[in-house]
Amino acid sequence: MSMYRKLLVAVTIVAGNVFAGDSPNLGEAVTAAEIAVADYTVLPNGDGLPTGSGNAKNGAAVYAKHCLACHGDEGRDGLNDRLAGGHGTLLTDNPVRTVGSYWPYATTLFDYVRRAMPYTTPGSLTNDEIYAVAAYILFLNGLVAEDTNINSETLPSIKMPNSDKIVWQYRPE
């Protein structure tokens, strides 16, 4: 069934089940500016990535200042999730799951850090700083060079070691 027909069917069902009236139609128009403030989503194809850039060299400083206290020196042995290393360990008795060993998409790093990190002050980093710290975490995992420029073009093109392994357990119609 096409999504259009589905929508029609769904609306009919909803209206039919509850009261046979029309929707009150109370949604208010939102401007592009309002959406821009609220939209944090980055897709694997890079859609949603903002302008800006950074490399691991500047990222090391961002990391030291904003992340190291919780995620440890070079993304290891911190209080919170380990971010680097673990390559080749996933199928051993001591699997180490990190951004480098486990994450299938590099874009997730920008999406998540921009939303939620640093844990106590999310939203405090500039886009350049987020690109830079993402570059640094990728560098710690041997996925980019120290001076690779990470931006909306390069981030989605980074091939993550685990990306070939994903299997969708659910596929929408």
Next chain:
Amino acid sequence: MTDIGDLPVAGNGLLNRRLFLQAGAAGAATIMTAQASAQDQPDSMRIPGAGMSESGAPSRYESELYRRAIASQPGTTGAGVSRTPLEHLDGIITPSRLHFERHHSGIPDIDPGRHRLIIHGLVKRPLSFSMDALARYPSVSRIQFLECSGNSGALLSAEPVQSGCGELHGLVSASEWGGVPLSALLAETGVTANARWIVASGADAAKMSRSVPLDKIMDDAIVALYQNGEPLRPANGYPMRLFLPGWEGNMSVKWLHTIKVVDQPAMTKDETSKYSDLQDDGDLQLFTFPMAVKSVITSPSPGLNLGSTGIYQVSGIAWSGAGRIRRVEVSADGGESWADAALDELVLPHCLTRFRSAWAWNGGPAVILSRATDEAGNVQPTRAAVLEGRAVGTFYHYNGIQAWQVNRDGSVNNVYV
């Protein structure tokens, strides 16, 4: 009355499931023959009790009604879980204050007057909805479970973890969830022909986000505003949350703020790094959405010790993301033999179903189990079957049969069979 009830229906003392109906009537008759004597009455029957109050609380004698095993990421207080004390509850509805919690950056304090739900992306008209607006939409209300897909993860440990039922399995709860079908709001925004998924994000400090297939959204997703008849509790997403019947809890994004309609999943942290299942051949399974058929005996269970020998109720909960529970079987001999448990009257789709069996404990050691079957014919697997094919350290989506060992002294503990 004992002729039906005493009939064993499976090994090691499982009795006919109708026993309790029979016993109830007899119990009442016995009480009515006792003589009342004023002097012997307790204070509660001689002195007027306390007055009314604006909000109720449990009896002061109920000291076990609190959430268990509260744990947060190191250095944080709001990035973690608290669990429903399943073994101290009966029926199918979880009191709202005991509903399990899983937050990723604490519980936000949101002013409903300022909060908006924004729907944008691959839509014809991006729209925002206020609380006042949503209150006017035709809504639905259904009693349904919510389970974190990390529930029961402790059962992956090589040795059985010795904890209570709620500590092990208490990341499942059930409530009456009321709200507006999301399909109605999407009908208003319209979606473009290539729309396949939505990305839902919360207004918490993590902006917690999950991708959800559009077919599920159109099918039965709601923007929930009510839980058990009152506005959502802050810990459950006040003033609004996404609610996806039967699907892994993390996807029912709390404090729902934005819905972006997209053509592909966003591959967010919580659908790739977390809530994914690595297999022993290296495959990384994503998007295991419906929660698999499952049950657990809540009583007897660790901490609820048996006393004298004789008849006990074996009671528990069963649920499935595939729909209704069709059947729950109970064993008292470690799975050698099974008998159907009685299901309480309310057997609802995507809801907890309460089951009960009668069991004559002879004082010897026993291993009690429950096994649920859902209306799609899925049968709850053994622990070994769940583990098969999984890589070490993979702990989400565990639905194995739980075995409780009843010991001679009446104590109960977690055991693998």
